Amino acid sequence: MARPIRPRNVIRIGPVRVATHYDGRGREKHTAVCTAPRCGFSADYDSRAAAEIATRTHRCSIR
Numbered sequence: 001m002a003r004p005i006r007p008r009n010v011i012r013i014g015p016v017r018v019a020t021h022y023d024g025r026g027r028e029k030h031t032a033v034c035t036a037p038r039c040g041f042s043a044d045y046d047s048r049a050a051a052e053i054a055t056r057t058h059r060c061s062i063r
Helices: 048-057
Strands: 008-013 016-022 028-034 042-045
Touching: 008 048, 016 048, 028 048, 042 048
Parallel strands: none
Antiparallel strands: 008 016, 016 028, 028 042
8 A cells, every 4th residue: 555645845946846855765856737627737856956946847738
């Protein structure tokens, strides 16, 4: 059974949230997720800076 993801250090930039968590192998990962309805954007990154750049440059395809 997989362990649940416990996000920490969550920030919100527009409709996108960036959070830090540990993956199943104990490595630190950074996730960017768009909370806009029907957008579907989410991605994992190895560095916080990469996740924040993706957050700042994200444009929802559905408006």
